[in-house]
Amino acid sequence: MRLFPGLTSCAIASGAILLAVSPSYADELARITDIQLRTLGDGVQLILITDSPKIPDVFQSTVDNTLLVDIVGAQLALPDGNRFQADNPMISVESIVIRQVRDREIQIQIAGDAENLPKVYLDRAPEALLLDVASTVPSAPFDEPSADTGDTLRIIVSADPLPRYEVTRTTIGTRTETDILDIPQNVGEITEDVIDDQGSRTLGEALRNTSGVLTGRAGSGSRATTPIVRGFETDNLLRNGLRDDTLRLSVGLNNIERVEVLKGPTSVLYGPGNLGGTVNLVTKVPEEDPRYDIELLAGNDSRYGASIDLTGPLDDFISYRLTGTYENRDSFQNFENTEFYFIAPTLELIKTEQTSLIFDFEYLNSRTDETAPGVPA
Numbered sequence: 001m002r003l004f005p006g007l008t009s010c011a012i013a014s015g016a017i018l019l020a021v022s023p024s025y026a027d028e029l030a031r032i033t034d035i036q037l038r039t040l041g042d043g044v045q046l047i048l049i050t051d052s053p054k055i056p057d058v059f060q061s062t063v064d065n066t067l068l069v070d071i072v073g074a075q076l077a078l079p080d081g082n083r084f085q086a087d088n089p090m091i092s093v094e095s096i097v098i099r100q101v102r103d104r105e106i107q108i109q110i111a112g113d114a115e116n117l118p119k120v121y122l123d124r125a126p127e128a129l130l131l132d133v134a135s136t137v138p139s140a141p142f143d144e145p146s147a148d149t150g151d152t153l154r155i156i157v158s159a160d161p162l163p164r165y166e167v168t169r170t171t172i173g174t175r176t177e178t179d180i181l182d183i184p185q186n187v188g189e190i191t192e193d194v195i196d197d198q199g200s201r202t203l204g205e206a207l208r209n210t211s212g213v214l215t216g217r218a219g220s221g222s223r224a225t226t227p228i229v230r231g232f233e234t235d236n237l238l239r240n241g242l243r244d245d246t247l248r249l250s251v252g253l254n255n256i257e258r259v260e261v262l263k264g265p266t267s268v269l270y271g272p273g274n275l276g277g278t279v280n281l282v283t284k285v286p287e288e289d290p291r292y293d294i295e296l297l298a299g300n301d302s303r304y305g306a307s308i309d310l311t312g313p314l315d316d317f318i319s320y321r322l323t324g325t326y327e328n329r330d331s332f333q334n335f336e337n338t339e340f341y342f343i344a345p346t347l348e349l350i351k352t353e354q355t356s357l358i359f360d361f362e363y364l365n366s367r368t369d370e371t372a373p374g375v376p377a
Contacts, residue, residue, distance in 0.1 A: 030074040032106065035084045035098060046096060069108040076100045165194055172260035172280055173269065175241065185266045190259040201327070203251045203259070207279070210261045223250040223340065223366050230263055232276030239281050243271065247281065250366040252342035254307045255323040257284045285358060286319035286348040287311045303329035321346040341365040
C-alpha cells in the first residue's frame, strides 16, 4: 500500500490498518539515530528516534505470518551498524527486525507466532508518525512524543484484530467467499457488530445501514418488512441463500450473523425476484470457544424483555449454539401491544476443512394487537 503525498487518512479493514499522515518530503531523509525497546504493561514499545520531523512514505505488506513495513525516505544511522533485532520481545511476536534495504528505504519485519499474523495500527502525533508494540490495542489516546526521545517513530502491533465495521469479503452475488473488490455487482453487508452496537431489534432497523434501501410500507420499528431496494419493493428475502417468505413477517435478529444485500437486476442470480435487489440473512453457527451472552431490555411504553446467545462445544466433535429472545411492549398509541418469542437451537455435528453438517431449528411467535402502520387505534 502506498501513501501518496497529501493523503490525510486511509482505512483498510483487510489489513486492519488505519493511517493518518501528512505530506511527505522526498528531498529530506529521516535519519534514525537510535532504536530503543521499552517494556510496557501490555507489551513493549519500540522507539525509533529521528533527527527530522518529516514524515516519509509508508508501504505495508504481509508474507505468511510476518508483517512488513517499508519506510521510504528514511535511513538508519545507528552507532553500531544498520540493523536492529529483538527476539521474542512479547507474547505472539517472535522477532522484530529493522534493516536498511535501500539507500532511502528501511524495512521493519514483525514476525508473529505460528497462529497469529501481526496486525498494525498507525496514528500520527504532532511532528511524528507513531507506532507501538502491544498485546492489545491501547484504549487510551496516544501520547505526544516525550521530551527525552524527541521526534519518535512508534509501532503498534496487536495480536487481536481491531474492532472494525468494514467488510472485505462476502458470499452475496457469487455464492463463494470473495473479496468485495472482485465482485462486479453493488453489494452491501451489515455485520453482527453493527447490529449489536446500534441495538437494532428488527430487520428494518438494520437495513437502514445500507444505501438505497428503505423499510417499505412498514415502519422501521415493525417486525414485518418488505424492503424497497433502489426504488423497487422486493420480496426476495433469503435465509442462508434459500428463499424464505416468512422473513417478510418477522425475523429473530439476535440469531443473525450478518445481513447481505445484492443491489440491482443481478438479483435474478437467486431465481425469481425483483429488479431492486435481494436481501440474504446469514444465521449464526456454533463456535468452538465457549461464550455466554445474556441481555436484559427495558424502555419506554412498558417495554421489557431479554435475549440469550450461548455457544460452545458439547464434546470433541459436536458444538452447539442457542439464541433466544422475549420482548413485550406497548405503544405511544392506546390499546396497542406487541409480544414476541423466538428461540433457535443449532447443532454442528461435522466440521472439517472440506465438510460441515449443521442442524438448526427456529421457533418464532409474534403477536400484535390493534397495530397498523401509521394508523391510530
